[in-house]
Amino acid sequence: MRTIFFVTLLGSLLVQAQDKQIKRVPIAQTSPASGKAMFGEYCAVCHGLEGTGDGPAAAALKDKPADLTALAAKNGGKFPEAHIYTTLRQVESPIHSSKRMPVWGSLFSSITTNPAETQMRINNLVSYVRSLQKSTVLASSHAAADEAAAGR
Numbered sequence: 001m002r003t004i005f006f007v008t009l010l011g012s013l014l015v016q017a018q019d020k021q022i023k024r025v026p027i028a029q030t031s032p033a034s035g036k037a038m039f040g041e042y043c044a045v046c047h048g049l050e051g052t053g054d055g056p057a058a059a060a061l062k063d064k065p066a067d068l069t070a071l072a073a074k075n076g077g078k079f080p081e082a083h084i085y086t087t088l089r090q091v092e093s094p095i096h097s098s099k100r101m102p103v104w105g106s107l108f109s110s111i112t113t114n115p116a117e118t119q120m121r122i123n124n125l126v127s128y129v130r131s132l133q134k135s136t137v138l139a140s141s142h143a144a145a146d147e148a149a150a151g152r
């Protein structure tokens with residue numbers, strides 16, 4: 001069975017990093033129609049509910065989870081959609097490690113026999129991650145688009 005890695009917090013919310021254990025749990029079913037629900041179930045443990053990279057598992061990982069609210073800002077104000085699709089479609093990783101990002105393409109395909117459902121999950125997650133982009137960035141790229149449309 002495919003598994004996804006999760007972290008359990010032992011004791012109070014104020015536990016130290018060394019009290020955290022990475023646990024493998026089977027991937028749960030969620031509605032493929034809700035990017036928000038999938039993000040809460042699959043992504044927030046590492047990236048945080050707001051997507052800023054500070055989920056409860058972050059401290060136990062080898063690499064720091066990316067700040068998903070800064071993807072557009074780091075890409076000159078443009079949301080790197082193709083790159084995010086590629087990231088989420090990945091089907092195998094050369095290094096299997098509980099300390100890295102799970103391989104979502106394989107995990108999503110493992111809970112359905114319908115490839116359209118996997119595609120829908122990925123589409124809706126990409127849209128949700130897009131919606132997390134810092135508002136200042138969206139505002140400035142809208143302003144730039146408006147200027148371009150106005151021919152300025």
Ligand code: HEC
Pocket residue numbers: 005038039042043044045046047057061063064065066068071084087088099100101102104125129
């Ligand atoms: C087990 C922890 C973990 C979980 C769960 C997780 N991620 Fe990640 N993610 C990481 C880490 C660590 C990185 C940075 C290193 C890397 O790219 O592997 C990362 C990187 C990314 C990137 C790449 C950003 C870039 O600049 O290239 C995206 C996009 C992303 N995650 C989206 C998601 C989404 C969407 C989910 C839920 C479906 C998710 N992640 C779940 C740990 C996680």
